[in-house]
Amino acid sequence: MADGIRVLLVDDHQVVRRGLRTFLEVQDDIEVVGEAADGAEGVARAEELRPDVVLMDVKMPGTGGIDALRALREAQNPARVLVVTSFTERRTVVPALRAGAAGYVYKDIDPDALAAAIRSVHAGHVLLQPEVAQALLSQEGTAGGPGRGTALTEREREVLALIADGRSNREIARRLVLSEKTVKTHVSNILMKLDLADRTQAALWAVRHGVTG
Numbered sequence: 001m002a003d004g005i006r007v008l009l010v011d012d013h014q015v016v017r018r019g020l021r022t023f024l025e026v027q028d029d030i031e032v033v034g035e036a037a038d039g040a041e042g043v044a045r046a047e048e049l050r051p052d053v054v055l056m057d058v059k060m061p062g063t064g065g066i067d068a069l070r071a072l073r074e075a076q077n078p079a080r081v082l083v084v085t086s087f088t089e090r091r092t093v094v095p096a097l098r099a100g101a102a103g104y105v106y107k108d109i110d111p112d113a114l115a116a117a118i119r120s121v122h123a124g125h126v127l128l129q130p131e132v133a134q135a136l137l138s139q140e141g142t143a144g145g146p147g148r149g150t151a152l153t154e155r156e157r158e159v160l161a162l163i164a165d166g167r168s169n170r171e172i173a174r175r176l177v178l179s180e181k182t183v184k185t186h187v188s189n190i191l192m193k194l195d196l197a198d199r200t201q202a203a204l205w206a207v208r209h210g211v212t213g
Helices: 015-025 039-049 065-074 090-098 109-121 130-138 146-151 152-166 169-176 181-196 199-208
Strands: 005-010 030-036 053-056 080-085 103-106
Touching: 005 015, 005 039, 015 030, 015 109, 030 039, 030 109, 039 053, 039 065, 053 065, 053 109, 065 080, 065 090, 080 109, 090 103, 090 169, 090 199, 103 109, 152 169, 152 181, 152 199, 169 181, 181 199
Parallel strands: 005 030, 005 053, 053 080, 080 103
Antiparallel strands: none
């Protein structure tokens, strides 16, 4: 399990945590390293255990998932957060992704699909179920209007198209025959030029404005 994906479960329902743990513990490449019953405890446990991926509910007593996401980002915790929730409203989806979630799936997701989702966000991908992406794309006032795209170089547009395709920096580097460091620089330049906060917003911007591979 030295190379396994270390996962922290954050959900206020013990039966949900137990079910997730039972399923994930039979996966050869996933290890559940801890649990938390609310967002504040989740942040503390994430700092203590340094998991690779956090499965985070949104609505919890006390500190909810969105506030926990913000706290993790402020603490510069490197864990990738996959929101696993039963709440589908756009007013919940959008703040969670803006707060730094790497993915957003619903609790009725197929167990094997959940394992695949964990592997995907761990690999650096942005993971959104189709209806979540549509909710984001339909919102008004997305940062970075279409005119900003003219500031991108041809290489940056190539990188952006691959981000929209869900590719990690490593995969983009292999695809374009670049170093990962160079790809990271391109990603930073893209976010700065488009006035976007993260890869999720960049991917959605690319889809909305037709920058695809």
